[in-house]
Amino acid sequence: MLPDTEPLAFNLPASGASRMSAMRTLTALFGAPLLWVVQMSLSEALAAYACYPHQAPLAAPVWSSLVLMLAGISLICLIGALLSGFTAWSLWRQAEQERKFPGTDKNRLADAQGRRRFLARLGMMSSLLFIIATLFTGCAIIFVSPCSSWF
């Protein structure tokens, strides 16, 4: 049964009601993944070049501070990922507040809130997963010496 309203307004998430800025949402969703990609790409390229710069593998990296460089990259990326996670968490709290205290126009806001909660939840899960991924990748620096042999 359709409500007695003008069709365009029927049951559509409200426009302009969102207090979640696009930038914060994007940070929550993609901040940690992006930083993990940065960590992987830089770490891989530096580690590979440092131990195998030209035609033959080396016993030690070309830069003596390679491990420090890699650790620094991982640390910066981890901090960034944690901040991204914090952004996601704060968005989630905000969305929960909106759900508990929806204001006067409950029906009109219900769907927009659903979408915001969904994106905030995705942001939290995305941040958590890629914080773990950043930690995992960083662990490689601790457990494996740069130019050693597996055998």
Place this chain on the structure above:
Amino acid sequence: MNPIAKNSSDAPLMRVPEFGRAPLGSAAEKRLASLWETLPGWRGWLATVDHKEIGLRYIITAFVFLLIGGVEALVMRVQLARPDQALLTPEQYNQLFTMHGVTMIFLYSLPILSGFSNYLWPLLLGSRDMAFPRLNALSYWLFLFAGIFLYVSFPVGQAPNAGWFNYVPLSSLEFDTGPNIDVYALGMVLLGISTTVGSINFVVTLFRMRAPGMSINRVPIMVWGTLTASVGNLLAVPSVSLAFFLLWLDRQTGTHFFDVSNGGKPLLWQHLFWMFGHPWVYVVVLPAMGIVSDALPTFCRRPLVGYAAVALSTMATMLLGFEVWIHHMFATGLPTLALSFFGAASMVISIPSAVAVFAWIATIWLGRPVFTTPFLFFAGFVMLFVIGGVSGVMTAAVPLDFQLTDTYFVVAHLHYVLLGINVFPVVGGIYYWFPKFFGRMMDERLGKWSFWVMFTGFNIGFFPMHIAGLMGMPRRIYTYSGDMGWNTINMVTSIGAFLFAAGILIFMVNALISLKRGALAGNNPWDAATLEWSVSSPPPAYNFAVIPLIASRHPLWENRADEGAARSSLDEGYLLLQGRETLATTPLDARPDLILKMPDDSYAPFFLGLFSALMFAGLLLQWWDFAGLMAIAGGIALTAWMWPGRKQEQSASAMHSARDAEHG
């Protein structure tokens, strides 16, 4: 306020769409049918842009390729069933295993999922078509022609023969002087165009073609799977197209991209190939996982557990999949730390994969499972997914991978992944959507037989390969000596492979019988929740007589699931009868935005695909003038395609102004 009056400068392009009903047999419904139906006969067959027709063509063509690849596999299993067999020469075996891989990975596994998505997306999303119907048709024709192109040299014994990942220098001119590799290289570039245009279509369709109210948190999981795969394709396919193009240049024009004796880098091939290759693995499984996530709940009589978590795990798996390609190169001599980063990343993939697995298990556990044939295939898939996933995590450990590289363990792993996570969901999906495709149910008894024979045959066939690999049997050997200790295990594997093929045969017999004699299906024979089941089976040419208004994630279960108080409007909605029209909505919230004038049927996609394929044939045969001529012919086809028609003149609606009016 009258919404039109607010923005008078756009008046010639403004129109508020009519809102109402168009029941079957009404004048409005008849007009819609006349607008959207394809002409009968061969002209309509060549010119159609109906996404349902294109989807079915994709599914049938890809299934034919599956059968071809399957027969190749069976011939190889006869050869390997016993030691010292001489059914095949080494060169024939090389071509067979290469074409088996190329066929299954490129011509079956993604195209069949594209078929599902093409058929189902507009129906799932509440639209009348995909965003770019002609691009859709072009994507299919290019796929078909690329498939034929890749097989064109097979009958004369000159098929690709360096394995599906085609490593240099084996595939360089120095070691492979025939046309074999050129066919593969050019065929892959051609197929890459098909994949790319198809992917663009899916991405735009998701963000612009959803029914009003289907905000981003209400999209079916299958759509998330195909969207993720499509974005992945757009980033991954350029890498492999470039690799094959460079290889073709090396072979035909004397460049040295991969030629080590002239400063080229063989490892560059591996990087470019696997930058594409590993994401591709997820491209061919994520939409299939989406099929399960959408269809399994129907048979559990409850919504999927953890919708957001499964959606996120789908996207995260794809992203992680872009940074793990070096785990295919652990044995190439790269520095240890560089390998370890990729080993760690490869293990992280188990997290989102496990999230999805637990969501499916929880859905079964918390639901009331109905043990129909599709359910058996989906439940079987979950088990095979776990086995394939665990063997994948094992090979993510660099030291173990050193031992397992190029053994049958890897063959077992990849078959558990590709058959388990693609073929089982696909066959289950066909059982599930067959009533929607053809209006008839498939036979349940034959269906259960097909599942148990396939499932048993699959595990008898492929599980022992793990053991063969651990016993040291290398992959891609055309025969082996009787005293290697691999005799029994290979015989068992071959028996399992034939049993699996028998299961596929039962499935095909079932499909053919059911097409003629299956019980008639109503609109919603499974009592499912998603929009495609709200229309007739098979659906009318226009899909939805009115563009529906969506209020929840499960529009057909709103009265029983915990979906809130709002109700979707499926019988009353936007009529859009002035030509082939559908509604464009905003990307996140799916607010009405534009009326889209959709193109009519056209021969242009067929001819553009044909001329493109002929141009590549000219390049293969080094008929440069012919290739140039075909390029010009393709340009003419493209011009005809793009030629503006009066029917497309009105392209904007009053939706913008209506929304502005609504929100002040």
